[in-house]
Amino acid sequence: MLSEFVQKYNVPGPRYTSYPTVPYWDSATFSLEKWKASLQKSFSESNAKEGISLYIHLPFCESLCTFCGCNKRITKQHNVESPYITAVLKEWQLYLELFDEKPVIKELHLGGGTPTFFSPEHLTLLINGLLKYAVRAKNYEFSFEGHPNNTTKAHLQALYDVGFRRVSYGVQDYNETVQKAIHRIQPFENVKQATEMARKIGYTSVGHDIIFGLPFQSLEHVQETILKTKELLPDRLAFYSYAHVPWVKGNGQRGFKDSDLPSAALKRKQYELGKQLLAEVGYEEIGMDHFALKTDALYKSMISGDLHRNFMGYTASKTQAMIGLGVSSISDSWYGFSQNVKAIEDYYKLLEADTIPVYRGHILNEEDLTVRKHILNLMCRFETSWTTDTLYFKELPDVLVKLEEMEKDGLLIRTKNSVEVTEKGKPYVRNICMAFDVLLQRKQPQTQLFSMTI
Incomplete structure (x- = not known):
C-alpha cells in the first residue's frame, strides 16, 4: 500500500x-x-x-x-x-x-x-x-x-x-x-x-x-x-x-x-x-x-x-x-526576482562596465503576489486561507477541485475558505503547493524541469 x-x-x-x-x-x-x-x-x-x-x-x-x-x-x-x-x-x-x-x-x-x-x-x-x-x-x-x-x-x-x-x-x-x-x-x-x-x-x-x-x-x-x-x-x-x-x-x-x-x-x-x-x-x-x-x-x-x-x-x-x-546569485525584492550571470568571466566583464550583472528575472503581477502568499503559507505554516478578497484569485475554485483527491487520501482538510495540511500530508506539501501553482497548471512542461517530490 x-x-x-x-x-x-x-x-x-x-x-x-x-x-x-x-x-x-x-x-x-x-x-x-x-x-x-x-x-x-x-x-x-x-x-x-x-x-x-x-x-x-x-x-x-x-x-x-x-x-x-x-x-x-x-x-x-x-x-x-x-x-x-x-x-x-x-x-x-x-x-x-x-x-x-x-x-x-x-x-x-x-x-x-x-x-x-x-x-x-x-x-x-x-x-x-x-x-x-x-x-x-x-x-x-x-x-x-x-x-x-x-x-x-x-x-x-x-x-x-x-x-x-x-x-x-x-x-x-x-x-x-x-x-x-x-x-x-x-x-x-x-x-x-x-x-x-x-x-x-x-x-x-x-x-x-x-x-x-x-x-x-x-x-x-x-x-x-x-x-x-x-x-x-x-x-x-x-x-x-x-x-x-x-x-x-x-x-x-x-x-x-x-x-x-x-x-x-x-x-x-x-x-x-x-x-x-x-x-x-x-x-x-x-x-x-x-x-x-x-x-x-x-x-x-x-x-x-x-x-x-x-x-x-x-x-x-x-x-x-x-x-x-556573486555569480548565479538570485535576488528577491518581493515585487521581482533577478539572477546574476553564471560564468565568472561574464560576471567580471559586466562589473568592469559598471553594470549590475543580472541576466534574467521576473516582475510579479497581482496574481503572482497572491499565489505566492498562499504557497509561502503552506510551506511555512502548513495552512492557508482566503477570508478576504486580497487572497482570492480567479482560479482558486479549480485549485480546490485539484485538491479533492489529496483530501480523500488524508493529506489535507479543505473548508470553504481554507486548506490545512495534515500530519500525513506534510511530506507531500510540495504536491499540495503544485495545485496552487497556476503557471505550472496552465503550461505543463514537456520535459522534466524539477526533481522528484519524493
Whole structure:
C-alpha cells in the first residue's frame, strides 16, 4: 500500500523557494531597469522597518561533489580569491547607488561552492567591506555554510569576530560507500571537531545538512547517520531528499547510474525513520525537510508565526528585500526576482562596465503576489486561507477541485475558505503547493524541469 501511495505522488515538482518558480519567470518582459525599480520600491518600504538580507555566493571548491547542484568552479588555485572579493564588493557598490539611505542588514549568509575555500583574512575583508556602508539590524543574523574538512578554527574565529553566530555543515551521510559515490569523504571525527570548535568559540546555532536518497544508501545507512548526528545534537538539521537533476546541472551528477539510487518507496522509509529517530531526542519538524531543537531560533520563529522561506531556504525572520551578490546569485525584492550571470568571466566583464550583472528575472503581477502568499503559507505554516478578497484569485475554485483527491487520501482538510495540511500530508506539501501553482497548471512542461517530490 505504501509503495502504491508513494508512486502516486512521486512526480517532478518544485521545492518552492520562490513563486513563480525559475522556469516560469517571464524574462521576455524583464529588464534591469524594471528590476532596479522594484528593488528601490521594496527598499523604501521596508529598510527602516525590517532591514534587508544579503546572500553572497562563493563558488570555488577544491573538488567536485557529485551530488551537488550548486553553481561552482573547481580549482586548487587560491589566487582566485582576491579578484572575486573585489568584484563582489564592486557589485555591492552598484546596488548602494540605488538607495538614498544606508541599508540595514538583518540577515547575511555565505553560501557556495565552499565559503571556507577562502582564507579567514579574505572572508574578513569581504564582510567588513560589505558592512562599511551599511548598518547592522538590532537582531541581525549572520550565517555561513562550512565544509567540515576545511573549516578551521581560524575561519570560525574570524567570522565570529565580524558577527557570525550560526554555521551549517554539509554532512550528507557517514557511510564510506555512499561518501565515495558522491565524492565527499569526511569522517565523523572531522564533523565532530568542526561542531565542537564552533560551540567553543561561541556560535549559538550549529546546523548539519543530511541527505536521504543518495546512491547506494540503505535504510541502515540513514539510521547510522542519524544516530551519530544525535551524539553531536546540532541545533538544527536540514534532512532532505537528494535532488537528482543531471540534465540541468551537468556532469557533476553523472558519477553514478540511476539504478544506484534508492527507490521512491525506500526514500520515504528513510525519511520516516530519520524523522522518528530525531523526534526521540527532541527535534521538532519545521516546514519541509527541516528540524530544530526548541532552543533554536528556527523553532521559535515557527511558533511565533515568523518563519519565512526564500532562496536561502527557511529563515527565522522575513525581510521584504534580499540581495544576492556573486555569480548565479538570485535576488528577491518581493515585487521581482533577478539572477546574476553564471560564468565568472561574464560576471567580471559586466562589473568592469559598471553594470549590475543580472541576466534574467521576473516582475510579479497581482496574481503572482497572491499565489505566492498562499504557497509561502503552506510551506511555512502548513495552512492557508482566503477570508478576504486580497487572497482570492480567479482560479482558486479549480485549485480546490485539484485538491479533492489529496483530501480523500488524508493529506489535507479543505473548508470553504481554507486548506490545512495534515500530519500525513506534510511530506507531500510540495504536491499540495503544485495545485496552487497556476503557471505550472496552465503550461505543463514537456520535459522534466524539477526533481522528484519524493
